[in-house]
Amino acid sequence: MAPQYAPSLRSRLAPLLLFLQMGFIAIYVFYVEIDTHTDLTRDFYATFQDVQVIVFLGFGFLGSFLVRYGFSSIGFNLLVAAVATQWAIVLNGMESWYYRGKVSINLRSLVVAEMCTASALISIGAVLGKTNPVQLTLAALLEVTGFILNEWLLRSLLRVQLLNSIMQLHIFGPFFGLALTWILDWKGCEKQFEKEKSAYKSGLFSMLGSVFIWMFWPSFNSILVDDRTPVRALEAVLSTYLALAASAVTAAAVTVLSNPKGTLNLIQMHSCIHAGGVAIGVCLTAVRHPWEAMTVGYSAAVLSTAGFRYLKGPMLLAHWFHDARDVLSTHAIPGLLGWVAHLLLQIQACDDPTTAVRFAVFHMCTLLLTLALSLSMGLVTGIILKWNFWRPPQDKKCFDDQAFWEFPHLAVGK
Amino acid sequence: MAPQYAPSLRSRLAPLLLFLQMGFIAIYVFYVEIDTHTDLTRDFYATFQDVQVIVFLGFGFLGSFLVRYGFSSIGFNLLVAAVATQWAIVLNGMESWYYRGKVSINLRSLVVAEMCTASALISIGAVLGKTNPVQLTLAALLEVTGFILNEWLLRSLLRVQLLNSIMQLHIFGPFFGLALTWILDWKGCEKQFEKEKSAYKSGLFSMLGSVFIWMFWPSFNSILVDDRTPVRALEAVLSTYLALAASAVTAAAVTVLSNPKGTLNLIQMHSCIHAGGVAIGVCLTAVRHPWEAMTVGYSAAVLSTAGFRYLKGPMLLAHWFHDARDVLSTHAIPGLLGWVAHLLLQIQACDDPTTAVRFAVFHMCTLLLTLALSLSMGLVTGIILKWNFWRPPQDKKCFDDQAFWEFPHLAVGK
């Protein structure tokens, strides 16, 4: 007979976290120092805080639509992000450490690290609820490693700009997550999860996360645009804003249209109003006119909404994969669309066909490399995490806070 | 017999939104470009994000005190704001388009557009719950049109400064909304709405919106103060802060005083703690001393609290109008008080009587023009929206998310 209670994580989670945290401190003792020659000022800092809100609050509350998984969604998001950011700082500094023996960090390092963390948080969205915090932490560490490797390859092999290589997070993250959930559910996910439900109040909590991400997305897209060219940063803000506005309006329209009863769907809206922000993020450096941004936002919303409605069910029925936070329609589809838009816009801006073909080949290589690395890393991660040693939750305990959180009748101070 | 279900909006909402969004894209293709000569920097951007929080999150969550209308309050607010902002950008650029054939947008254009949107969001607060999203969108478009027309008239006829003309939103918005709700309820609102209720948890959600608006109001009032005079912007921040603090303390005192049982009332607090921010916004350019700001905040809170307690009920009983989010006491009364305070402060600062009388006449004209335009536009909008073609919700389905949102037992991924 199956055990009544979820397996205790005491002997897994605590040692892992303590080991990681002490390891980080040890690494930081020898290799990390604060960069005192930077000229970043407080104005950059405000945009950084917007990114923090997206990463720590937005992603966490976005998952709180799950009626019995709110504590875990928000709490594990913060925990995983705190671990992944410290790890990303170390990895991002490897090159500097190799040449100088030291890693200098400043506010910009933190931002880049949080971008890497964001890609990990996107990817674990696909397995949320079906994994325990030990697995989530390990998945995030491996994802960040893969993502930074991918970014390094893109920059050193293909000479991709920093901003463009970072924005691959909208492609790397979701495909890593989809490969991961595919392996984890392999012959395991025959039936539905009984506790994967939403409710009215939990829907309101997730709206909070959704609105914050929507509002602060221009900060997320513009923060790494080169500070010496404030006009480009402004363009990024405006483009993202218009893409998001077009995306929200279109997502509502297509949702109502694709629904027989003509009603809106909250979870679908969460996924699809951000589609424009994702797509525009990927093709940001090629967008020059407001209407281009709006068209990208419009198309992203249409594809994302249609993907949510017509792909999610069949994928599940075919036992392909179970996608807890809809990373397929929220990130993967708009991310790919952004890649296509980047290609088209850049080709259209080219003067002669040779440059255009060269760019197309180079752009194709970028995508293939990212896809290959994300899928293979996702598969490897999935195989590692399937190991019973990590005490994965049983199906009955999936999407349930009670497996991980104490509820002593929720009394306080007694 | 009346139909059991709310009429489907599929054939109304989806075409309207798609038409609007495609129309916006078409207009933007030919007429809107990004202003690359601007010197706005990231520090302005941070204040812009505070305004975004007020507009997209604050107004939305403020209405979530309605126990069965949270999804709609937050979701429609975002939808309407996304439409209205795109429209306001186009209208605000009309003059530039007339002279140059192009509209250049920058961050400042976005801010001005969001201010116009805020006036629309205030006005639809009066009809929230009794209308469907098609009606809300149309009302917002017409309100923004009227507001920008009013602003243009004020500036070209009466030479009102930009900041002062924008801040008329606290007068234009609520009176438009009151005229609108008056027409919409005309001989229709004999009895109460059974679903217009609050509950404990929904009250907490609305507190979130309320506190965010309260905190970020100094940004809202100071963002359009001329950037070349940072001291004036600082004065605006401090004045607004002190007015809000005085307002919050006074609102609590008067609420307790006017209540026979000596208890506080959550909905009343929501309305009245912001009164100081509204009033000070309208008279901002005339305030020079901290105590003036605090006195304005104090008086606004007293009037607003009294208005909530002693006007709302009689207005409803007399079948005058039904005011869903109390725009009368939240915006209209403090807005008028701000107008009076502006008059008094400016007259007191005048050296000779002639200038004082001249200012008084001019100031009176400003108010009369704004009131005339807002009330007439509100009436016209009301008459248009009463048309059955828009499928207004029946009384039984008012204040109910189920009319517009899918609740398949709220199951996810099934």
Added chain:
Amino acid sequence: MAPQYAPSLRSRLAPLLLFLQMGFIAIYVFYVEIDTHTDLTRDFYATFQDVQVIVFLGFGFLGSFLVRYGFSSIGFNLLVAAVATQWAIVLNGMESWYYRGKVSINLRSLVVAEMCTASALISIGAVLGKTNPVQLTLAALLEVTGFILNEWLLRSLLRVQLLNSIMQLHIFGPFFGLALTWILDWKGCEKQFEKEKSAYKSGLFSMLGSVFIWMFWPSFNSILVDDRTPVRALEAVLSTYLALAASAVTAAAVTVLSNPKGTLNLIQMHSCIHAGGVAIGVCLTAVRHPWEAMTVGYSAAVLSTAGFRYLKGPMLLAHWFHDARDVLSTHAIPGLLGWVAHLLLQIQACDDPTTAVRFAVFHMCTLLLTLALSLSMGLVTGIILKWNFWRPPQDKKCFDDQAFWEFPHLAVGK
């Protein structure tokens, strides 16, 4: 027989608040003016807004884990903060008023005033739910007075820097609160409070406050770092960030470890993930390396988590004191640890033993003065507030919104 209803606050709260607010206006008329010579810009303003979010939203929502005390926790927090800030501005300007006859306020004055308010909000956290808003307001006024006196003594007697003296708020605040709750519960708190409970949804609301405080803590710690040395401000941001990250990870690990079932505890997490931010705030000026910050965050989380688990119960059983929002483990223990860390780091940086000993003596005096003043002011405040004139709530009505808020079946507009 005991009365069925909570005593009405009509004749206590309303006069107190009106008297205070009118008194503030009267003081401001004669003594406070806006500083027009300041050169603060909008970039400072963005950080100020982060502090506002911590003070007005964060502290309020943090207490909303109490299932029947959400309205009061959030509402009274805003009310008390609005009163205390206005009072702190007056007191902080005393010196300038003594010499110049006028108090000039600017954005920096507001920030310092909000820091003083934060210390008051920390201290009333210990008596939350067992007191009425009249008592909370008075406690906050006395706490702010004591804190500013302490700060002035530290700066004039011991030549402590402004930043260091302000950061004593993490020591002054909690010990004031503990002395206060000790007196208030003296022979009164024999049994538990039946309504001091948490619930699932209220836990989610408190997570919101907790995550906001966690994210914006770097702003809180860095805002008063001298603006002429942006590098120091950047160091403060990075140190706080790393301390918080280490703290969150360690708190999760130790919570799981110290719990027999190996589960996390929400209330404990709320208290302990911030421990690093508190401790690093106190020793901020002495921290030079990232690993030092992380070690401080790590140790603070270990001590805070252990304190929560092993001190709270015994303290209560021994009838020492009842600590509603765990200020002992959240603020007092990490605050003292920060003091120790400051001592160690500074001694280690000293070149010769004489300077080291001198610093140690001086540092010891700082602590003793702060502790003596906070405890004695807390005791005096407790004795004043025990007076029945203030109509303290009976035990049965503790932790209950119904004592202070109107619930007319929560109907709106009826």
